[in-house]
Structures are given as structure tokens and as C-alpha cells.
Amino acid sequence: MVNVKISNFKPQISILKVNVLLLSLAVALTGCGGDDDDDNAQPAAVNITVSQESITAPADGGTYTINVTTTSKEWGAYADQDFITVDTKNTVAQSGTLTLKVSANPTTTARTGSVTVMSGAARKSISVAQDAAAKSAYDAPEGYRLVWHDEFDSGSELNPNDWTHEVKNSGWVNNELQNYVNHKTPGGSLVTEIRGGKLRITALKENGKIYSGRVYAKVREGWKYGYIEASIKLPKGKGTWPAFWMMPVNFRSWPADGEIDIMEEVGGHANYVSSSLHANAHVHSNGTQVTHEMYCQGAEDEFHTYAIKWTHENITTYVDGKQQLSYDNRGLGRDDWPYDDPFYIIFNLAWGGSWGGTYGIDESALPTTMEVDYVRVFQK
Secondary structure: OOOOOHHHOOOOOOHHHHHHHHHHHHHHHHHHOOHHHHHOOOOOOOOEEEOOOEEEEOOOOEEEEEEEEEOOOOOEEEEOOOOEEEEEEOOOOOEEEEEEEEOOOOOOOOEEEEEEEEEOOEEEEEEEEEOOOOOOOOOOOOOOEEEEEEOOOOOOOOOOOOEEEOOEOOOOOOOOOEEEOOOEOOOOOEOEEEEOOEEEEEEEEEOOEEEEOEEEEOOOOOEOOEEEEEEEEOOOOOOEEEEEEEEEOOOOOOOOOOEEEEEEOOHHHOOEEEEEEEEOOEOHHHOOOEEEEEEOOOOOOOOEEEEEEEOOOEEEEEEOOEEEEEEEOOOOOOOOOOOOOOEEEEEEEEEOHHHHOOOOOOHHHOOEEEEEEEEEEEEO
């Protein structure tokens, strides 16, 4: 505290001068501050600077190193798109680097995203633009664009935002012998996993029971029409029944709501793959199903592509680009054509059952695995 004694001034000092002096001292005292003022002081705003605020990447992708400086002692960064990955170094410091990697663009459409650098309440955005590919990396019909895919090239499990496991005991359908479980058996063995860039579905025996996997893609929304393709290596063994097929999202009864079988095979009739359509007017239970079978050499030894082109007018399936089954909408109503609703994708590996066990079963083949390299959905 500072005491000001007016009595110390000479009498000739005017009252005005005294008032000015007092005001000056008051300002000085206010400027000095005290403990209470320190408590109310606001922290300085954090400032972030980056060596590059925008990136334009070629269709082939690329890797970019950016220097980051912040007035804080801690920072981080994240990307808002899957095609951009970020690796950071020296984040517990006022300066560091982030390595930004842009993956190759497989489509003929340019794409954009951003990376956000954050430190305290401050944010700095780095824009990322990528050129379109001159030609799509995916072999799809003219006029179709990629709307969803899974290349199975990250993680060790299926993305739960895209995939759902079926859980059912043996005998649930078609007198099949396997128990479908979510990812693992009770003993911890994997029936579905991502490994080496592939989805692996394995049928195995554990404690006297057969276990396997059945998984659904986008089960609640599915897709209505499109070109859908998967690359698959089929399992070996008498008793196997692998399938790549589709069921209606709004299912009420079978076969009234339809079923689309893009590819099926039974191990007792190895390398013969078939496609089928099921509806009230054509169903296997009375021998009227629409189906076609063809020989696919090496289907159990290497990957082959199985696909469907599905419109309001026609459904055609393919094996390695060769036509398998083709069926037209004949305008006979829903009993003949229940295929104008959204359907979702299914991969499963059954064991035995009314068709899988036609030629008998051989448990010495277990464990046996169906592998899927990718699945892609294109629409007009």
C-alpha cells in the first residue's frame, strides 16, 4: 500500500496540480496490480503455425511432411477422411512434424478432405485435394460409380459399422450342422478375421461341435440395384457350402420377398459354382427355381471374381466376367419379381445340410477357410 501525504506539498501548489498528481498516482497503482488482479488474468491465446496449409495430391497419392509450431507445449492432429492418414512426432513440445499420407485414388472423381491440428483451444486446418484417376482402378460397367467397398486391408476384425455377425445354433436352416458365432468360438478360436488383406471365414470343430461364420454387409440399409462384385477363394472339403448372396432388408417371409444367390458351391462337387433366384413363382422346393451352374477351374485354389448386375429390368450374374445366369423382369408381378427392394450382402460358410451334405461330409477337412479379397458395390 502507498500512502500519499498532501501535507508534504508546498502551499503554493494549486489544488488543480494536487488533483493531477493524485490521479497520476492512482493510475500507477492500478497498473501495478495485486494478487486479486493476477487471479483474474486470462491465459494468452494459443497460436499454431504450419509450414503448409494446403496440399494437392496426384491420383497416385503421396506423402507430405509438415512442420508444426505452437505456443503451447502440446499438440495433436487428425484427418477427416479415410484416404488420409496422419503420423505425428514431438507432440509434447512447441514444435514437431506431422507426416500426411494420401492413398491412391481408385476412382475417376476428384476428392477432398482436411487435417486438423489442435493445441489447447486453437485449431489449424490443412486442406487436402486429390486429383481423379484417369481410369477407374475398378472394373465396373460404363456409367456405374463406386458407392461402397471393403478391401479388408486394415485392422484384424470386420468394421462393426458395416458388418453384422449372425449367431445361430446348428439346424437353424437347411439342416446345416454348423453353429454360427460372433467372431470367435466359445474356446476362443477365430471363425472370422481380417488377415493379409483378406476376410477369412473358417469352419472348424471344437469340443465336438462345428463352428463357422455368417456375416452381413449394411444389413439395415442394403442397396437397390447395382453392380456388385467380390473376389473369393473357396474352401476345400466335402461338406463345405460357401456362398456369396443377398437377402431383402425388409424381410417378412421366404420366398415371397426374394433371395439372390450370386455364387454358391458345395465341396462334394468341387469347382462347380452356381447362381440362383428364389421367389414365390420360382423356388427350389418345387423344382421351379431359376438357377445356372458352371465349372470354374481352380475355384478352391485361387481367387476368382463373382458378380451381379441388377436393374429393374434384369438380373445377370458373372464368373470372371463370363455370364452365368440371366433373368428378365417379365412384368408378372411380385411373385415373379420381388427384386425391386433393397437387399444386403451375405458371406457365409455352411457345413453339411440339405445341399452341402448331398455328397456326404468329411470332418478331416476341418478347419477349412473361405477367403474374400474384396467386395465392391457400384451404382448408376
